[in-house]
Amino acid sequence: MAVNKTIFLLSTALLAVLSHYAVADTLRTVVVNPNQTIKVEYPQGYAVGEHEHINVNNQDDEHLYFNAPMTPDLYRLELQNDQGTKHTIQVAVKVPFTATSKKIEGYEIGSYPSPYKGLEQYQAPDGFIRVMQSDLDTYITKNVQIKQLLCKQTSGYPKFLYVNDDGLTMLEDLLQFLKGEGVNVTRFAFISAYRTPFYNRSIGNGRHSRHQYGDAFDLYIDENGNKRMDDLNGDGKEDARDVDTLYALFEKFHKQSRYIGGIGRYYPKSHHGGFVHIDNRGFKARW
The missing domain is CATH 2.60.40.1550 (SARS coronavirus X4)
Known part of the structure; x- marks a missing residue:
């Protein structure tokens, strides 16, 4: 690229x-x-x-x-x-993809399921962005790099990414909203963004996981660079309450914006810090 x-x-x-x-x-x-x-x-x-x-x-x-x-x-x-x-x-400009395909240039995509409840927003992508190793640091929005959105499955290059326009604009709008709410954040830290159906199945995630459709992101705020959610509520601790704080802010964002979708909270575990999921699936979902 x-x-x-x-x-x-x-x-x-x-x-x-x-x-x-x-x-x-x-x-x-x-x-x-x-x-x-x-x-x-x-x-x-x-x-x-x-x-x-x-x-x-x-x-x-x-x-x-x-x-x-x-x-x-x-x-x-x-x-x-x-x-x-x-x-x-x-x-x-995307590399074309058909629902019957399972690979692009040797890269495993897997099989997309039939659309959830027949909804258009759960149609399989019709193409993917080709990504070479030299593209990883490229900014796809003002504050998001391509490497932050790639599926985590192990493979050589080229890799392939799907993200849609509303997903990208939602990330930038959400970041500006948080800054307006007084949150100390320059850019998001990502746990997960796009996942191929092949990878999504390999980690045991739901068949219709929104991560397969280009507008779902697992996010946290990490201004001190320690790979954990920052102390957002100001109590001197980095813990589950900070996840609750970010979740509430994401809820407020959805209420005040044009985006409609899912928001889910995930508390710190031994293998990851806390984070909050947000997507633009077109109907409200909370967990």
Whole structure:
């Protein structure tokens, strides 16, 4: 994956379903299929900055229209205003995947189950982001790196990742919410994010675990770097009560945001510290 590319090979002859995205602060990644038509909303006063071989289908005062490249990879487009402020649109073009497949380039994906209760949000992904070892430190949002989201199964490279756009924006929105609530946090620490069905089954997790669908994350806050949940409630201890504190904040976030999903608390064990699960499954679940 060539993360420094700003090359967009755009085609107007073949148009896929139009997807509309807004540019977030500093860095916004959109996860798309090859040749998918994209409409990007961007701040007024910005224009396409330095780039190579980019052809925009159309552009008005607030939107860019282009097709994703045909070749799966990670592509970048810089927008810049007269003051030199930049926004980056990062386009992750997926490697196509069909539900009957179990591997991609030798990497075990496994079999996705039939959608939970027939719900659309439990459909198997139709593609995955290819990840090489050189991509691990790449930021996929302003505060999240690719290596934090990868499945933990043992394999060589390439590895494959699935994450969806709402999952990525939820992480950034949640982080900003916590800062606004006075929490001392610069970025999340992750216990788990994406899991392939192959790996999910190997650890005995639920058949329809939301971790298989690109918008579920097991998080904790670790500003002191000791691999344990920080003392969030200020009682001088790092214990289960800090998990309860983060859980309550996640609940408040869901009530005040557009996201609807699951929140679960996990208290410290011998093999891990405490953490809180959050996802965007589309209906409320608590544990």
